[in-house]
Amino acid sequence: MLAARGIGHSYGRRPVLTGVDLQVRRGELLGLLGPNGGGKTTLLRTLFGALRPLEGTVMFDGRPLEQLNPRQIAQRIAVVVQEPQSELMLSVADMALLGRTPHLGMFSRRSSRDDAIAAAALEKVGALGLAHREVSELSGGEKQRVLIARALVQEADCLLLDEPTNHLDIGYQHQVLDLVRSLGMTAVVVLHDLNLAARYCDRLVLLDRGRVRADGEAREVLQPELIGALYGVGAERTAAYDEVPQLLFRRPEGAGDDT
Numbered sequence: 001m002l003a004a005r006g007i008g009h010s011y012g013r014r015p016v017l018t019g020v021d022l023q024v025r026r027g028e029l030l031g032l033l034g035p036n037g038g039g040k041t042t043l044l045r046t047l048f049g050a051l052r053p054l055e056g057t058v059m060f061d062g063r064p065l066e067q068l069n070p071r072q073i074a075q076r077i078a079v080v081v082q083e084p085q086s087e088l089m090l091s092v093a094d095m096a097l098l099g100r101t102p103h104l105g106m107f108s109r110r111s112s113r114d115d116a117i118a119a120a121a122l123e124k125v126g127a128l129g130l131a132h133r134e135v136s137e138l139s140g141g142e143k144q145r146v147l148i149a150r151a152l153v154q155e156a157d158c159l160l161l162d163e164p165t166n167h168l169d170i171g172y173q174h175q176v177l178d179l180v181r182s183l184g185m186t187a188v189v190v191l192h193d194l195n196l197a198a199r200y201c202d203r204l205v206l207l208d209r210g211r212v213r214a215d216g217e218a219r220e221v222l223q224p225e226l227i228g229a230l231y232g233v234g235a236e237r238t239a240a241y242d243e244v245p246q247l248l249f250r251r252p253e254g255a256g257d258d259t
């Protein structure tokens, strides 16, 4: 459904993505992982046209993304990224309604149908009771749910999320990923927690220094030697819990030594 082919990008002379191929299949939840600075956000931005890569193409439903205008893209692809503070000064209801923007004509006013779609999305994420609160006042977990509601209001086919579990406690992390999973949408989620990704994602892609290092199911990608080498830690596989491969980490050799 969404595919990146041969993506290359650099900021100035420094390459940040090199020959990246990525295939997101319809209905799958794909986890995009990798060390800090590996290029995850940059790649995600190319997937919704916020960044035009210097090399390669992003295809959406068999068409180059660059042939779609921003409004057409927003009708098909919804994103949940860190919001600028100014956006958070809205009420929850107004924030959700922003998701209707790509469907409204330039001079058309929002209708009762738009209000109903927004209310249904807030209900779905369990945030309808927050409708009159200001987004800036919400807890991190509540805020993420509202941002996901706004994405649902967009009625897009595909959802891209950049670190939606950032700053959330473990309970909220599970809640947000449970919610994303329950939507059954084609989705790409950038995550740092490898074990959480293994639990919720159908497939994992590991990006390091701008290149795809592994692509497959969790048991294929979360190889202790590979992960240990990429992150500079000791890693070992624990017995699979609920059939989900999980890793245990040790601090790097020599770290914290006084000698």
Ligand SMILES: Nc1ncnc2c1ncn2[C@@H]1O[C@H](COP(=O)(O)OP(=O)(O)OP(=O)(O)O)[C@@H](O)[C@H]1O
Binding pocket: 011, 016, 034, 035, 036, 037, 038, 039, 040, 041, 042, 043
């Ligand atoms: N606008 C920019 N201008 C210059 N360099 C940038 C810009 N955005 C990102 N970079 C650099 O590109 C590299 C990849 O950044 P990116 O944010 O894509 O990585 P990431 O994998 O998402 O990192 P993190 O896990 O730390 O969020 C980093 O070295 C970063 O400093």
